[in-house]
Amino acid sequence: MSLPDKAFPVSWDQFHRDARALAWRLAGLDQTFKAIVCITRGGLVPAAIISRELNIRLIETVCVASYHDYVNQGDMTLLKGIAPELAENGGEGVLVVDDLTDTGKTAVQVRAMLPRAHFACVYAKPKGVPTIDTFITEVSQDTWIYFPWDMGFTYQEPIAKGAR
Numbered sequence: 001m002s003l004p005d006k007a008f009p010v011s012w013d014q015f016h017r018d019a020r021a022l023a024w025r026l027a028g029l030d031q032t033f034k035a036i037v038c039i040t041r042g043g044l045v046p047a048a049i050i051s052r053e054l055n056i057r058l059i060e061t062v063c064v065a066s067y068h069d070y071v072n073q074g075d076m077t078l079l080k081g082i083a084p085e086l087a088e089n090g091g092e093g094v095l096v097v098d099d100l101t102d103t104g105k106t107a108v109q110v111r112a113m114l115p116r117a118h119f120a121c122v123y124a125k126p127k128g129v130p131t132i133d134t135f136i137t138e139v140s141q142d143t144w145i146y147f148p149w150d151m152g153f154t155y156q157e158p159i160a161k162g163a164r
């Protein structure tokens with residue numbers, strides 16, 4: 001796959017606001033969560049913000065990797081599963097957190113491990129939306145989200161010179 005047409009760059013400040021907005025939305029649910037399972041690595045950052053806002057101190061990881069070379073998704077590798085005490089009862093009372101859902105494949109794989117957990121992410125693309133219970137901002141499928149932890153400062157061509 002080539003790089004999607006549109007770019008959606010996210011600053012640290014914007015990510016913090018959006019992750020906090022996700023925490024507000026989760027706080028409004030008629031449900032309390034006993035633990036967060038964050039999908040590494042992208043889920044680590046929103047999990048830190050949400051755990052602070054919702055005072056959830058039990059944090060577990062599920063370690064999967066699928067985008068091995070920037071934009072191309074390959075086979076999903078499970079590097080580390082979920083502690084059995086959190087996976088029991090289908091993960092009832094567990095909040096699963098990721099930075100985004102794109103094709104939804106990652107969420108589908110983790111939902112197979114925790115079918116009764118609540119899935120939340122900050123950003124969603126249309127194909128991934130049905131795999132997630134709560135998210136904040138939807139972007140089109142042909143948009144690439146640039147997260148602040150992947151970015152550095154670079155020179156930008158003026159728009160009039162043909163830069164997008």
Ligand SMILES: O=P(O)(O)OC[C@H]1O[C@H](OP(=O)(O)OP(=O)(O)O)[C@H](O)[C@@H]1O
Pocket residue numbers: 039040041042043064065066067073098099100101102103104105106107128
């Ligand atoms: O909905 P999908 O198409 O499955 O894509 C979404 C997943 O892709 C990214 O993770 P990635 O596998 O790149 O690993 P990372 O979190 O370590 O960057 C992102 O953090 C999501 O977990």
Ligand code: HPA
Pocket residue numbers: 067100102143144145146147
């Ligand atoms: O749009 C994206 N941005 C960053 N990482 C991703 N992994 C899947 N889709 C994306």
Ligand SMILES: [Mg+2]
Pocket residue numbers: 039040041042043098
């Ligand atoms: Mg990820």
